[in-house]
Structures are given as structure tokens and as C-alpha cells.
Amino acid sequence: MAVQEPSPRTAATTTTATTADSTLPLKDAGLAAVLTGVLTLPLLGNHLIIDGTKTTLVTNYVPVLIAMALVFVVRLLRGPLDRALAAIPRPRLPAALGERQGLWLAALVLAALVFPFVAARGAIDVLTFALTYVLLGLGLNIVVGFAGLLDLGYVAFYAVGAYTYALLSQYFGLSFWLCLPLGGLLAALFGVLLGFPVLRLRGDYLAIVTLGFGEIIRLVLNNWDSLTHGPDGINGIDRPTLFGLTFTKRAPEGHTTFFDFLGIPFDSQYAVIFLYLIALALVLFTLFVINRLIRMPVGRAWEALREDEIACRSLGLNPTLVKLSAFALGAFFAGLAGCFYAARLGAITPESFTFIESAVVLAIVVLGGMGSQLGVILAALALTLLPELAREFSEYRMLVFGLVMVLMMIWRPQGLLPASRPRLELPQ
């Protein structure tokens, strides 16, 4: 490898200025190239050739050399490249929509209400899935966006909600509509239980503890075989009913189907539409609650706490209680989403509640703009619908996802639609 060095170095020195400074980037680029060589040697330099039952290891250094050359050139041209990149105009996105945000929200809701009656079944299904993430995003937005608490274990509350419904339905035959508030409340209770000891922590520390908590819940669900059936999860969870009317072809004992009741022929499309409408109703309920809360003293207290905890304490606000309220409320909505998730799929496993789910929901909040509800809704739709629309590229999903996050942090760290809480104004 080292043998390769001299020729580009001499070539480069002749073209660039001969001041002492100019050798610095060269040295740097050379070092980077060597490092690349060392690091990529085992990965790019060796190839396994499988020929029937015979496996042979072939060494081929050409890819390594290409990688080294690439790194060398890019590293060497870093200065001009940076300048060129800086010259690229940054995308101009609308500033905070402010007052008009409500109008956009209303239009969006109207479109969402009409949608299932004109769309295809697959599209409704996908959008129902997306609405679950809208719900999760709105819930986490309370914790991260309004109260400024970094929660990396949000999926735990989602899991609590889902398992609450799955288990209560399986063991006690409780209905979806009863389990929905129960799931939310139980998730909120878990939020309080976790929150009480850890909310005195700040920033990174809180993030780490919540991350751990998320994993604990998942591992408990995975290993408590006698209750949760471990990794197999729970199957055959009852679907939601409409005032006791089921959307199945044949009604279980003691029930009537929706179709018999209305005297129309069975059509599975109705079940899909029904689930969609439940999801939409949950989202609207959440939006209503959050929109009230941010106009209430508790909403102001969240923002004040995010800004200055010490000042809050000096004014008689109990920081733990204020944080706990945000944490529990966020957990409550995750619990609702979890209940709905279990009812929609009819089967859940602990694998549905891995850390990546928390990361996606957090990405939704960050991408949408912390504290901005319209932004969070749009981001949730984008992050769940785009991968569905471009299934061929699904392998690159995480790659694109990462790229988008990096670009967002560079160009618009405040999110797509940054918004502030509505202010009470004093007439002049």
C-alpha cells in the first residue's frame, strides 16, 4: 500500500502551490487513504467464491485501491468541495405557518374524512398504518417538543398499550372499546412509575434511562412465557366492533355482524374503512386534547420548564410534577396507539416493539418540527407512506432516512414547520 503513495503525492505537489501549508492537506489525505486501506482490506480485499460445495477465499486488491484513491482525492479536495457545497442554494421552506396552521389542519382533516370512501382498499390500509404513527408522533411531541424531555424508550408505552388489549382480550374477553382507555391509562401509569425516579435527570441521562426502560419492557414481554407467550406473541386478538356489531363474515356466538344488521352483503372493505375511521378518530381526539392542553396552565408550565427549570422552581412550580404530567400524557397516547395496533393486526410479538420504532417516532417529531403539530403529522405521513410508495427501494430505506436526518440537521434543525405554542395576548 505504502508503495502506492509516492506517485500521486509528487503529481499533486507539482500542481498545487509549493508553500509549506499545501503539504498539510496532502499528508492528511495520504493518512486517510492509508487508514481506508487498512480498514477495508478484510472487507473489500477478500471474496468468498462458492462453487457448489467448495468455498474458496480469493484476494483481490483492486477494490481496496479504488477505495483508497477515492478517499485520497475527496480528502485532498475537501476545501474546494466544501466551498462548492456551500454554494448550493439551500431549499427554502415556508417559515412557521403561524395562524394559518389551523386552516391547513382543518383542510387535512376534511380530506382524511372523505378519503376512505373514494380510495382503494390497499391505500386505506396503508394510511391506517400511517395514522398509528401520527398518533405516536403527536404523543411523543408532548414529551420531546413541548416539555423538552428526550425519551428514547417511547416504544415501551406503545408495547404496554398493545399488550394490555391483547392480554385482557385473550384472558378476560374484554372488548376493544373498554381496553382502549385501560391501555392508555396503564401506559400512563407506567410512564409515572418510570418517570418518578428518572425525571430528575436531564438531557442525555434521561435519554439513556428511557432507552434502557424500553429494552426492559421488550425483554420482559419476550421472556415472560407464561403470560405473554414469549417471542411467539399473541395471536387471534379480537377486532374492534361497532356497538357490538362485528365486521366478520360470520358472527361469533352472541354477536351480530354489521352486514346482517344492515341487511347488506358481506364486504371486507367495510372492516378496513372502520379501522381507518377509528384511527382517524383517535388522532382527532389526540389533536383536540393537545390543542387544549397547550393553552392551559400546564402547557405554559411545560414550555417554561423547557426554558428554565431553576426559574420554575423559584416560582413555586414543582418541576417533577410538571415533567411527570407531560411524560404520563405522552405515554397515554402511546398506549392508545398500542391498543389500536394490536386490534388492527390481530397479532403482536415483542419484535414489533424494538428500539427502531422509538427512533422512527423520534425522527418524526424532529423532522416535523418540535412542538409543531401539523409538522409532526406531515412528517409521520411522509416517513410511513414514502417507503410504502417506493417498495422497490425498501432496502435503502434506512440509508435515505439517515441522509434526510443529516440534511435536516444541517439546513433546518428546527424542523419542517417550526411552530410555537399559541400565546395569550394582552390587548394594548
Next chain:
Amino acid sequence: MSAGAASAASPARSAPLLTVEGLQMRFGGLLAVDGIGFEVGRGEIFAIIGPNGAGKTTVFNCVSGFYRPSGGSIRLDGSEIAGRPGHRIARAGVVRTFQNIRLFRKMTAVENLLVAQHNQLDTSWLSGLLALPRFRRAEREGLARAAFWLEQVGLRAHANFEAGNLSYGQQRRLEIARCMITRPRLLLLDEPAAGLNPQETRELDQLIRRLRDEHEVSVLLIEHDMSLVMEISDRILVMEYGRPIGAGTPAEVRANPRVIKAYLGEE
């Protein structure tokens, strides 16, 4: 100063509002405050002065509950408050400002005052969610109180400005208004005149007096601005290296040789 003489006599008549005895605060091997004791009477303006690093702010942090004192007692109206959490002490009526102003900078002036009323407003979630008349009335009253206090500190016209965009002097006044709106019994001011020009300092002087006279609040302040301290204080405690070196009326303190040597003599 006649008011000063009257107040100096008042602790004898009625029990003092705040009594600090043998206060001690240790940080590892360092005794930041040692054997500090004083009384703040009702309606009194009491100042703590001393060179930088004398432990004045540490005393403040102990009284306002940000530190748990290592020893001694702090009684508010006869009941012990030493070591209680800060928000409980604030609710008991001891509210403070900060040396480096701590407003909610991204919130408007009026919202700063609304946050401070958290414990007085209707915080029931049910009435808030449904926007019941009870909730709306509480919000209206809160706004009215905020308007009143903005008027008091001369910031009525800046009600809807972001606190961080106000001038330094305005921020100081807003911070005082934010304390006053919690209806405190004892107001702790940590260097309220720091960074103010002479004109603003004079206005602050009048404001503090007015708070005491019209709103029945006692004031405990730390200040470096000697003209302000000597002008408005009823009594003064002088600290050096965490220990008291003198106390009394402004005239007594000015005449105290130890104080002159430690503090005033340098000027």
C-alpha cells in the same frame, strides 16, 4: 431616614418574618457560610453586603431552598424552612430573583407572568379541556393580574414582547414583577441593580420602596451598589469570608471600623 428607624424598632414589637440563626453551608472542605444570623422584620428592607465571594448568594440559595444548609435554622413566620425543596419554600411566600436574570426568554412578558401564577390559576385538567366558564374566568383574572403588574413595573406596552428581546433594565423589572405576582411575603433580590445605569437604578430604588409600602412585602437584597443599599435599606448585614463582620442601620454600618476596613475602606 425615619422609615428606617421605625422598621428597626418593629422587630421588637412583632415577631420577625424571617429568622436565620447560625446558618452554615459547607462545600466539601470549604465553609462558604459560617455562623450567619439575622432577622428580617415585616415590611423591612434588609440588605446583605460584602466583597465578592463573601457568601451572600450562598445565603440566598439556602433561604430560597436551592441549597440544603449544613447547619443552622431558617424560620419563616416561626416555621422551619431550612432544607425544604425550593418550590415549597416559594409557595410559602419566599420568592427570589437571580443575579443573571432567569426569565423564560422565548415567552412573552405576559406569559412569564402567567407561568408565575401557576399555583393560583385553575389547573384542573377537566375544566381546562372543556374550557368551562370557571377556567375561562380564571384565565381572564390571571391576565388582569398580569396587566396590573406590568403596569406597576412600567412594562404594560411591552406585554406581548418576547422577554429575551427586552432591554436589560426591563428584564430586571419583569423578573421582579414575576416574583410579585406570586404574592410573596418575602422578596429576595440578588443584585437587582447590577448592569443598570444610574437613571434605572433610581427607578429601581423607587420601585422597591413602592413594593414594600403598597404591597406589604419584606425585601431581602444583596447589592454592590452602595448608593442604592445605603438609600433604601432599613438594616444591613455585612459579610466577609462567609462570616458576619457587622450589622445595623446604614449609619451604624458606615461607622463600623471593621466594615470600613473590609469593604468601604477600599473605595
